[in-house]
Amino acid sequence: MPHTDVIAHRGASAHAPENTLPSFDLAVHQDAGCVEHDLHVTKDGLLVCMHDRTLERTTNVREIFPRRGQEAREGGALVRHWFVHDFTLAEIQQLDAGSWFRPEFAGARVPTFDDLLVWARNRVAVLTELKDPDVYERRGVDLLMSCDAALRRHGLMTRPTDGAVTVQSFHEPTVRRAGQLFVRRVPVVLLVESTDAALLRDRKRVTALAAFASGIGPEKSIVRDHPEIVGWAHDAGLRVTPWTFRAATIGSFKSVGAEMKHYLAEFGVDAVITDHPDESR
Numbered sequence: 001m002p003h004t005d006v007i008a009h010r011g012a013s014a015h016a017p018e019n020t021l022p023s024f025d026l027a028v029h030q031d032a033g034c035v036e037h038d039l040h041v042t043k044d045g046l047l048v049c050m051h052d053r054t055l056e057r058t059t060n061v062r063e064i065f066p067r068r069g070q071e072a073r074e075g076g077a078l079v080r081h082w083f084v085h086d087f088t089l090a091e092i093q094q095l096d097a098g099s100w101f102r103p104e105f106a107g108a109r110v111p112t113f114d115d116l117l118v119w120a121r122n123r124v125a126v127l128t129e130l131k132d133p134d135v136y137e138r139r140g141v142d143l144l145m146s147c148d149a150a151l152r153r154h155g156l157m158t159r160p161t162d163g164a165v166t167v168q169s170f171h172e173p174t175v176r177r178a179g180q181l182f183v184r185r186v187p188v189v190l191l192v193e194s195t196d197a198a199l200l201r202d203r204k205r206v207t208a209l210a211a212f213a214s215g216i217g218p219e220k221s222i223v224r225d226h227p228e229i230v231g232w233a234h235d236a237g238l239r240v241t242p243w244t245f246r247a248a249t250i251g252s253f254k255s256v257g258a259e260m261k262h263y264l265a266e267f268g269v270d271a272v273i274t275d276h277p278d279e280s281r
């Protein structure tokens with residue numbers, strides 16, 4: 001049975017290449033109740049599942065398109081980036097998004113949002129993160145409206161979808177717009193970084209978020225340091241889904257599994273977002 005309190009972060013990304021169908025498949029096999037993924041926009045305006053704005057960390061783009069990187073100066077050093085927005089979908093689909101992780105995943109492709117929605121239907125819930133909507137807005141692209149169009153194409157906007165898809169972002173203006181646009185047919189979640197923890201330290205402010213959001217996604221240290229936020233959110237009708245539970249950041253817990261259990265049982269969060277859905281029980 002799927003565990004509705006376990007959200008697989010970029011799929012089962014501790015064990016398979018993030019944001020690919022093998023990673024999403026493995027998450028379902030490991031009984032995650034929901035699969036989290038990220039969205040960026042290609043040069044031809046199509047949505048693809050990718051965490052970074054650039055392709056070089058998780059694909060072989062350097063090898064396939066060696067001359068298409070953009071030079072930039074970062075911290076005094078000259079670096080090259082291959083931005084998603086500089087490549088068409090047809091070009092991105094030529095890339096290998098699996099070999100960087102382990103050789104047995106060679107040939108994994110970058111899925112489109114449409115691919116993911118077809119794959120997920122009647123199988124698992126999806127948590128969609130809109131990445132950098134403000135950056136795309138400056139490029140004349142409305143990431144939220146592209147997402148809305150995809151959800152409509154897949155029949156996810158015509159009725160309450162029982163949480164088949166939830167949309168989240170760190171960008172509060174986009175989450176507010178999504179709340180108005182989706183009118184609760186698709187839940188929306190405001191993500192909060194630890195550097196913005198002060199936003200959640202005021203009970204009135206947390207309560208006010210319920211006017212447009214169905215939930216909050218705090219970085220997990222915010223809940224650890226201020227567990228009272230969970231009760232405030234629940235009193236306002238907001239779900240709480242902290243991130244990211246992974247082996248490398250367990251602090252004083254004995255295991256990532258023990259840490260997740262603590263957040264669920266002791267802090268009372270609604271679900272945990274984890275690279276290790278297999279460690280949740």
Ligand code: G3P
Nearest residue numbers: 036038129191217243273
């Ligand atoms: O679901 C929240 C989490 O995914 C946000 O962080 O950087 O992994 O997208 P990131």
Ligand code: CA
Nearest residue numbers: 036037038129
């Ligand atoms: Ca994410």
